[in-house]
Amino acid sequence: MVEAKALVKRFGDFEAVRGIDLHVRRGEAFGFLGPNGAGKSSTMRMIACVSPRSDGELSVLGLDPDREGPRVRARLGFVPQQDNLDTELTVRQNLQVYGRYFGLSRAHVREKAHELMEFAQLTERADDEVEPLSGGMKRRLTIARSLVNDPELLLLDEPTTGLDPQARHLLWDRLFRLKSAGVTLIVTTHYMDEAEQLCDRLVVMDDGRVVAEGSPSELITRYSTREVLELRFAPGEQEGAVASVSDLGERVEVLPDRVLLYTPTGEAALERVHDRGVRPLSSLVRRSTLEDVFLRLTGRSLVD
């Protein structure tokens, strides 16, 4: 579906994407994980054929975006980071008017709008103006709108940023349905749980480069331990405590508010912490997540 080699995006002197290779297969859910400014959106916009590449090779749906932009765009759906709905039109009109740009007949878009409003749970608001809708509703409408041409490839740039947990789960459910219907998904996110939930395969991006690639579980196995022991200390006590427990994990991350010990067995490590007379305020044993992978690869947490 998407092939990129040494793909580069420059804005003046600034290099947002610094030579990345990608290979996205038909039917999979592919993720870009990384902090703000990692180059995820720039990459997405190049794939969506709304932003020309500065260098390297790119093929989307087997076509060259530079020469065949409109033909590619006819077959894909793009959910940009910021909603750009026509807020002065109704929910229904947004879908119908947009669908027409894909060369669809009036009867077709009327039918399609109906179907998509059901899908996005917006039927009750069909003839309401978009402006007063909640953030979650607007996001669902943007996603519904991106589906108006039955895209083969759906690009979602931070689909759930700024949504409450309920709205996020509803969106994830909808994306799962699309995936099982055979739509190829490409998602950018800076939420680890989103990436773990949605993506078959993902790349971790940092500073315009791909720093790791694989399935969420592969990445965790490769770059982290099975479990993590989190320790919180009273203010001022953390520094001293780190010195006495740092050899208990395969790796230690010292964050401003807590210490992470990477170990195959968290409970055993916690026992040894207690044996050494170290008394954290609280402790937590958990499975490794993509956040840990990211921390390992970049030395920073994702939500900076």
Add this chain to the structure above:
Amino acid sequence: MTVVSSGRVVGSWRAAWLRVEGHWAWYRRYWTSNLYSSGLQPLMYLLAMGIGFGSQVEPGPATGGLSYVHYVAPALLVAGAVQYAVGESTFPVLSGFKWQKDFIAVTATPVTPGQVLGGQLIWVSMRLLLSGVVYALIAWAFGAWLNAGAALVVLVGALTGVACAAPLMAIAATTYDEGTRFTSIFRFIVMPMLLFAGTFFPIEQIPVAIRWLAWVSPLWHGNELARGVTLGGLDLVPALGHLAFLLALFAAGGLVARHYFYRRLVV
């Protein structure tokens, strides 16, 4: 399972027309709030200047021996069209890039920036024609027209308006702030043009040293054409000259606008 998209690329004119359809969907919801600027404003000018103020003006050589309302009615249509076109091609176009972002949304479909611009120009032209017709009909009820040349005045008004709209859309496409420069354009270009480019009095009253300001203003060319087609007294060669000026402004403005639409939307 293989998904086959139903989307396809449409031809350029068709794409521009689909934009007009999109604007129409909006217009149907909001047409009442546009009545003032489209039809009523020029009409109030006609009542105040043509009929009210005009009652104090003796027909003379400057008005071609005509009553003032007949002299001013065609020019008011053109002036109204220019004002309207300026309004439609500044803030609403900037909004397409910056606030409402509909240009950005639409260029993620097979529709291109050039087609977005085309749709915008067609849409403005259509609204200019519509408001011109509304004005012409009401002015007719007030006896402001001498003959059926009024129908051509509507076309002249739309052409003059869209000739102003094209370069202004180019300016809107290069505006990144809140559009403060538009206010300057209204104050220092549009207003003086409305007052001094031969709408209310012949430009021969303006000192020769600054008369060229009227000559380079699209409104003056439109006014000359509009009076020519309904009041007569305009020879073919100057008429073609005025027409050529307006068409050239439209073409040049359109090309520059196209360039900047691409530059703004393809980044």
